[in-house]
Every structure is written in structure tokens, then in C-alpha cells.
Amino acid sequence: MLYREAGDFKTSYHADNQTFPIKFDRIGFWITMVIAFLVIPFMINDYWANAIFVPFLIYAIAAIGLNILTGYCGQVSLGTGGFMAVGAYACYKLMTAFPDVSIVIHIILAGGITAAVGAAFGLPSLRIKGFYLAVATLAAQFFLVWLFNKVSWFYNYSASGQINAPERFVAGVAVTGPNTDPWAQYMICLVFLTVCALIARNLTRGTIGRSWMAIRDMDIAAEIIGVNPLKAKLTAFAVSSFFIGISGALFFAVYLGAVEVGEAFGIQKSFLVLFMIIIGGLGSIFGCFAGAAFLVLLPVALKVIGVDVLGWPTDLVSHLNLVIVGALIMFFLIKEPHGLAQLWRLAKEKLRLWPFPY
Amino acid sequence: MKMKTLAAMALAGTLAAGPALAELVIPDLSYRTGPYAAGGTPFSDGYQDYFALLNARDGGIGGEAVRIVECETGYNTEKGVECYEATKGEGALIYQPLSTGITYQLIPKATADEIPIHTMGYGRTSAANGEVFNWVFNYPANYWDAASVAVNYLLDENGGSLDGKTIALVYHNSAYGKEPIRTLEVLSEMHGFELSQLAVDHPGQEQKSQWLQIRRERPDYVLMWGWGVMNQVAVQEAANIGFPMENFIGNWWAGAEHDVTPAGMAADGYKSLNMNRVVDYPVLADIQSMVHDAGNAAGDGSNLGSVLYVRGMYAAMLAAEAIAKAQEIHGVSAVTPAMVRDGMEALEITAARMSELGMEGIGPEFSVSCQNHGGSGQGLVQQWNAADGVWVPLTDFIQPDDSVTDPLVAEDSMAFASESNITPGCL
Numbered sequence: 001m002l003y004r005e006a007g008d009f010k011t012s013y014h015a016d017n018q019t020f021p022i023k024f025d026r027i028g029f030w031i032t033m034v035i036a037f038l039v040i041p042f043m044i045n046d047y048w049a050n051a052i053f054v055p056f057l058i059y060a061i062a063a064i065g066l067n068i069l070t071g072y073c074g075q076v077s078l079g080t081g082g083f084m085a086v087g088a089y090a091c092y093k094l095m096t097a098f099p100d101v102s103i104v105i106h107i108i109l110a111g112g113i114t115a116a117v118g119a120a121f122g123l124p125s126l127r128i129k130g131f132y133l134a135v136a137t138l139a140a141q142f143f144l145v146w147l148f149n150k151v152s153w154f155y156n157y158s159a160s161g162q163i164n165a166p167e168r169f170v171a172g173v174a175v176t177g178p179n180t181d182p183w184a185q186y187m188i189c190l191v192f193l194t195v196c197a198l199i200a201r202n203l204t205r206g207t208i209g210r211s212w213m214a215i216r217d218m219d220i221a222a223e224i225i226g227v228n229p230l231k232a233k234l235t236a237f238a239v240s241s242f243f244i245g246i247s248g249a250l251f252f253a254v255y256l257g258a259v260e261v262g263e264a265f266g267i268q269k270s271f272l273v274l275f276m277i278i279i280g281g282l283g284s285i286f287g288c289f290a291g292a293a294f295l296v297l298l299p300v301a302l303k304v305i306g307v308d309v310l311g312w313p314t315d316l317v318s319h320l321n322l323v324i325v326g327a328l329i330m331f332f333l334i335k336e337p338h339g340l341a342q343l344w345r346l347a348k349e350k351l352r353l354w355p356f357p358y
Numbered sequence: 359m360k361m362k363t364l365a366a367m368a369l370a371g372t373l374a375a376g377p378a379l380a381e382l383v384i385p386d387l388s389y390r391t392g393p394y395a396a397g398g399t400p401f402s403d404g405y406q407d408y409f410a411l412l413n414a415r416d417g418g419i420g421g422e423a424v425r426i427v428e429c430e431t432g433y434n435t436e437k438g439v440e441c442y443e444a445t446k447g448e449g450a451l452i453y454q455p456l457s458t459g460i461t462y463q464l465i466p467k468a469t470a471d472e473i474p475i476h477t478m479g480y481g482r483t484s485a486a487n488g489e490v491f492n493w494v495f496n497y498p499a500n501y502w503d504a505a506s507v508a509v510n511y512l513l514d515e516n517g518g519s520l521d522g523k524t525i526a527l528v529y530h531n532s533a534y535g536k537e538p539i540r541t542l543e544v545l546s547e548m549h550g551f552e553l554s555q556l557a558v559d560h561p562g563q564e565q566k567s568q569w570l571q572i573r574r575e576r577p578d579y580v581l582m583w584g585w586g587v588m589n590q591v592a593v594q595e596a597a598n599i600g601f602p603m604e605n606f607i608g609n610w611w612a613g614a615e616h617d618v619t620p621a622g623m624a625a626d627g628y629k630s631l632n633m634n635r636v637v638d639y640p641v642l643a644d645i646q647s648m649v650h651d652a653g654n655a656a657g658d659g660s661n662l663g664s665v666l667y668v669r670g671m672y673a674a675m676l677a678a679e680a681i682a683k684a685q686e687i688h689g690v691s692a693v694t695p696a697m698v699r700d701g702m703e704a705l706e707i708t709a710a711r712m713s714e715l716g717m718e719g720i721g722p723e724f725s726v727s728c729q730n731h732g733g734s735g736q737g738l739v740q741q742w743n744a745a746d747g748v749w750v751p752l753t754d755f756i757q758p759d760d761s762v763t764d765p766l767v768a769e770d771s772m773a774f775a776s777e778s779n780i781t782p783g784c785l
Binding site: 046047050051055149159160161162164166167177178179255256257258259260262263264266299300303307313314315317318319 | 388390391395399428429430432434435436437439440443444446447458459462463465466467469470482483531532533536537539540557559560770777778779
């Protein structure tokens with residue numbers, strides 16, 4: 001009833017190709033955008049920004065990055081944490097070396113540097129596949145963390161090996177450093193996420209996205225029909241790392257403000273982002289958002305319900321969180337390999353027919 | 359049923375959002391899960407039990423009841439930030455994160471929010487300079503003091519000279535473990551010993567190569583900056599290569615019962631620093647009778663009297679004394695975080711006060727000032743007696759070499775001040 005296509009006519013190719021072909025979806029999208037840009041910034045406080053919104057937005061960017069590589073191009077990567085570290089340390093070095101340049105440019109450049117590093121580590125993907133590639137990216141993860149711990153130049157020779165984000169401004173408003181308002185933190189992440197999601201969506205439905213998907217589905221067949229695997233795989237690594245680098249830079253500069261590489265960008269970060277795209281849905285932009293929201297919200301929700309409402313011990317709730325995430329991953333891998341995005345797709349199918357299913 | 363849950367959630371929401379009630383809110387950012395839980399649990403138990411004792415025995419501090427808000431961080435900085443944001447709205451008076459990584463996160467945030475942080479024997483060492491770090495306190499001692507105390511102890515053992523000796527530092531490869539390196543480098547130049555550094559990556563279960571290197575190089579002494587599961591593995595590995603335990607000295611986070619018991623008799627003779635003496639204090643009996651027997655123990659009650667439990671209790675005592683001091687200075691019992699900061703800066707711990715509290719000689723005597731947030735920096739050396747299963751204090755509190763640590767503190771804190779545009783000064 002609510003969700004229908006009847007009367008929604010497309011009269012041009014352009015209209016037929018749009019991201020949200022159903023009117024109800026378009027309205028929903030614009031309402032979401034209005035709430036995200038015009039309502040939340042006025043209501044947000046420190047807790048909501050730091051516990052929920054900022055991590056969600058940043059992880060969504062990382063999930064988009066990994067989803068391009070794994071979900072669209074079929075190259076399994078366990079190096080997400082390491083690539084986020086590249087973004088964070090590149091951003092830190094740029095911020096401290098060129099304090100007069102805008103932080104926005106630094107974050108984009110950090111993404112560019114990560115793209116170059118990612119493409120370099122993507123070279124072995126031309127020869128090795130599947131599990132073997134996963135192991136190669138795992139090596140990248142450990143190498144990068146080791147590098148940022150070992151070489152003091154990366155952390156400006158500070159005694160503790162920590163990097164701290166100095167205060168930086170966008171249009172006169174502090175976006176990094178301790179005096180940042182929660183709305184400013186939220187807005188810069190939101191703007192980056194919106195732009196990244198738009199770019200990702202349009203890349204994945206164009207020529208380059210189709211060549212990635214061809215490689216994913218069957219690389220030999222793709223090669224025979226004229227897809228260049230070198231170009232497809234390396235662009236997937238570069239674009240994916242670009243997004244992951246941006247998320248790493250935001251994670252360090254805007255969200256945490258001080259970072260220690262082994263702790264913040266360890267192997268568990270790679271797995272966390274991988275779980276996000278598995279639960280959210282491989283090969284779907286919406287899935288990145290759903291997965292990131294799910295894994296950011298779940299521990300917070302469990303904590304609020306378990307500790308604050310039910311009064312359970314904190315360690316019990318924390319262990320329960322691990323159990324639930326593990327069980328959910330198994331559930332999704334068995335029951336719904338395409339994740340939350342597929343559930344949403346099925347729900348839409350059902351809603352279109354409701355209340356008269358055949 | 360559903361309505362009831364909704365009502366409970368709404369109630370929790372209003373409680374969380376409501377104004378600060380007339381009570382003293384102390385957040386406890388604990389970690390009872392993850393690879394560092396073995397250390398986090400007894401510390402948190404001791405921290406909470408002491409406040410529970412104050413509530414049960416004295417009706418709180420200065421007539422105000424203490425409310426503990428526990429938040430599990432898992433030693434993870436992201437969760438630490440979430441916990442900080444979740445608890446600060448409730449009127450948190452003082453933070454004790456028990457993690458150097460989380461401390462680095464919280465220093466700028468808490469400074470901006472004007473809430474004091476007490477990082478007892480961990481955290482950012484240069485926070486001892488209170489003119490730069492107005493809201494951060496690390497009394498009674500810090501890592502650089504620890505490094506200096508360890509070297510002073512070894513000097514004493516070797517008749518005043520370490521010339522030509524080699525000392526290996528086995529450290530947790532993180533901000534925590536890297537902290538003492540700079541001091542040890544200065545000390546190695548000063549006293550002529552050779553320092554070799556061996557990093558152990560988080561969480562520290564894999565140390566075969568580091569101990570192989572120690573076996574090959576045969577250093578005279580091994581110092582360790584470890585925490586969590588890393589300590590147990592290191593003690594076991596040292597036993598495996600037959601390294602003499604009496605030449606193996608851990609810092610004060612590498613010297614608890616659970617660090618040495620897994621190695622059994624092989625750990626006998628292992629030494630560690632400590633900033634609080636562990637003996638059978640009268641206050642522990644009070645906690646047993648008024649908190650544990652009343653069923654209010656923070657954990658399962660099994661940690662009472664262990665090294666880290668006593669340290670947690672000591673931390674709680676220092677916080678309670680600072681709050682009492684703040685009440686005295688400002689003449690109100692419902693203090694604010696800013697008042698607690700004043701109390702911390704005016705804190706004076708005397709031997710008489712410690713015996714009055716039923717913990718005679720638990721720590722060194724010290725006083726805090728605006729210039730010095732670091733206390734006296736003294737630490738003692740204790741040794742593990744595996745047969746009886748007790749830590750035996752070997753020395754009294756040893757004075758660190760302030761002529762080494764003070765310039766380093768000044769240098770590092772001034773670098774931070776210029777980086778963050780802080781003009782040093784008292785509040």
C-alpha cells in the first residue's frame with residue numbers, strides 16, 4: 001500500500017537509472033538527509049556524538065571502502081586496520097608539517113596516500129587469490145602496525161609513541177582537539193560520509209564497478225570478455241584504500257584525538273570492519289551503513305539495557321556482547337549470506353505486494 | 359510486561375539525563391574482561407570496596423554518600439572514551455582510568471571539561487608538572503621515578519657502580535611500555551651501563567624471540583614494563599631459559615600474585631617494584647566485616663588483600679582524602695569537580711593520617727602542590743616467596759634521582775604546552 005510503484009512512470013533513461021527508482025525510497029532518502037543535516041546537529045550532545053554518531057559515520061566510510069574491495073571486487077582483505085593506520089599517520093604528519101593548510105585537504109591527501117599504499121599491497125592480488133590473498137593482506141596489517149611503532153619519524157619522536165591531533169579549524173570552527181563541539185565533529189564526518197557514499201555508489205554502477213563485479217564473479221571469464229584484471233584489481237585496491245584512509249584519518253583526528261597504533265589499528269579493527277560488511281551485506285552500499293550501525297549500536301544498546309536498566313555486572317554484559325556478535329555472524333553466514341541489506345530487499349519485495357500477496 | 363520495561367527504560371533515561379543528585383559520583387572505568395582483566399579486576403574491587411566501606415562505616419565522605427558508577431572499558435581506548443562521555447554527565451568528580459592509552463585520550467577532554475584525572479603510577483609522566491597539566495595528577499609516583507628507583511636499587515646492590523653492566527628492558531610495545539626508555543637512556547649514560555631494549559607486542563603471549571635474545575646476550579639484569587598476560591608469560595620464559603630470578607625486576611604493574619603463580623616454584627625470587635606496601639592492614643578487616651560480609655563486595659570477594667587490590671584501595675583512599683580536603687577548603691560537602699581538583703592540589707598524606715585510616719605505611723609520605731603533581735616518586739622493591747605465596751618487601755621506600763627526572767619532566771611538559779598552546783600557570 002505504502003510502498004508501491006504504480007503511477008511512478010519513468011520517461012527518460014536518466015530517470016530510469018536513478019539510485020532510488022521508487023518514489024517512496026526517494027522521499028525516505030531526502031527525509032533522512034534533512035534529519036541528518038538539519039535536525040541532529042542541533043540536538044546532539046557529547047555522549048551521542050562520541051558513543052554513537054561519530055563512530056558510526058567513520059566506520060561506515062571504512063565499511064564502504066572494504067565493501068568495494070571485498071563485496072564488489074571479490075578480493076578478501078584483512079588489512080583494513082593497517083590501512084586505517086596509514087590514513088591516521090599520514091594525516092598526523094601532514095597536520096604537524098603544514099599547520100596552515102586546511103584539515104579537509106589533509107584528510108583527502110591522507111586518503112590519497114593510503115590509496116597508493118593500498119595499490120602497492122594489492123599487487124600480489126594479480127597472482128594469488130582467496131585465502132592466499134587474505135594472508136598477504138594480513139601481512140600488510142602486521143607490517144604497517146610494526147612500521148608505525150618502530151619508526152619514530154611517524155610519531156614525531158614523542159616519548160610514548162602516541163600521536164595527538166592538534167587543534168584545527170574549518171571555517172573558524174574547531175573540528176579537532178579537545179574543544180570541538182559535538183555538532184562540528186558530527187558534521188565533518190557526515191559530510192565526508194555523504195560524499196564518499198555518493199562517489200562509491202556512482203563508481204559501482206559505472207564501467208569500473210561493472211569490471212570489478214565481473215572479476216568477482218569469474219575472473220577468467222571477465223578476462224576473456226575484455227576486462228583488464230590488472231586495472232580492475234588495482235583500482236579496486238586504490239579506491240578501497242582511499243576510503244579506508246579517510247576513515248582512518250577521521251578516526252584519529254576527529255574521533256579519538258590521540259592514537260596508539262597497536263591498540264587502535266590492530267587486527268581486531270580489520271575483523272570489526274569485515275564483520276560489518278558481512279552482517280550488513282557484501283556488495284551493497286546500504287549494507288555498509290546497516291552493518292556499521294549494527295556493530296556500533298549493539299554494544300551500547302546491550303550496555304544500556306544490561307547495566308543501566310537490569311543492573312547486571314559490567315563484565316557479564318561485555319562477555320555477552322562477544323557471544324552475541326559471534327552468534328550473529330554464524331547466523332548470517334548460514335541463513336543470510338547477503339546480510340541485512342538482503343533482509344531489507346526482501347522486506348521491500350513483500351511491502352510492494354502488501355496487503356495482497358500472491 | 360512491555361510497559362514495565364519501557365517505564366524502566368524511561369526512568370533510566372531521566373536518571374541519566376537528570377541533574378546531579380546530592381551525592382559524590384565516582385566513576386570506575388574498570389576492565390574485568392580481555393587480556394588485562396587479571397590486573398583490572400582486583401584494582402577495581404579494591405577501589406570500589408573502599409568507597410563502600412566509607413559509605414557503610416562513615417556514611418560517605420563528610421556526610422555525603424559516595425555513588426560508584428562502573429563502566430567496563432576492556433582496556434580499549436574507544437570504549438574508554440564512551441565510558442567517559444557516559445559517566446561525566448552524572449557529575450563525575452574524579453577519573454581513574456587505569457590505562458595509559460585511555461589517559462592520553464582523556465587528558466585533553468577532561469582538561470576542557472574541567473574534571474580532574476588521577477593516574478596513579480601510570481599515564482603521562484610529564485603530567486607531574488602541574489603548571490602545564492592543571493587537571494592531571496600522577497602522585498605518588500610515575501614511570502620515570504620507577505625507572506630511577508630500579509636503577510638506584512641496582513646501584514645499591516652493586517656497591518654504587520653499574521659500570522660495564524648490561525641491563526635489558528623488556529617492555530610492552532605501547533605508550534605504557536615506551537615511557538621509561540628516555541629516562542633509562544639518560545641513566546645509562548650517567549652510570550655507564552649498557553641498555554638493550556626488547557619490545558613485546560600486545561597482548562604479550564608470544565615472547566620466545568625476546569627471551570632467546572636475552573639468553574644469547576646474558577644481560578646482568580632484566581627490567582620489565584609489563585601488564586596483563588605479558589607478565590605471566592615473561593616470568594615463565596625467564597624460568598625456561600634459567601635466567602636468575604633475583605636479577606629480574608618488574609615495575610609495579612608487573613608484580614602481583616597472578617603474575618607469578620602460574621610459573622609455580624620457578625618464579626621464586628622474582629622481584630618487582632611497588633608503590634604501596636602490602637601487609638595485613640586493619641582496614642582490610644573492616645572491609646571484610648562491613649562490606650564483604652554484608653554482601654556488598656564489588657567482585658567475587660576473592661581478591662581482598664592482594665597487591666593490586668591494596669593498590670586500588672590506596673587509590674580510593676587518596677581520592678577520598680582529596681575530596682575531604684576539598685570539602686574542608688570550600689566549606690561545602692557537595693563538592694564539584696573543580697573543588698576536588700583544589701583538594702588534590704592541596705593534598706598532604708602523612709604517616710599519622712595513614713595509621714589513623716588503618717593503613718600504616720601503605721605509601722610514602724608526600725604532599726602535592728601546583729608545581730608538583732607527582733608526589734615524592736618513591737617506590738620499594740619486593741620479592742616473591744613462592745613457597746609461602748607472599749610478596750616480601752625487601753627495602754623501604756627508595757628515593758628516585760630527581761636531578762634526572764625533573765629536567766625530563768620539564769622538557770616533555772613544555773613540548774606539550776607549546777604544541778597545545780598552553781601558557782603554564784596555576785589555576
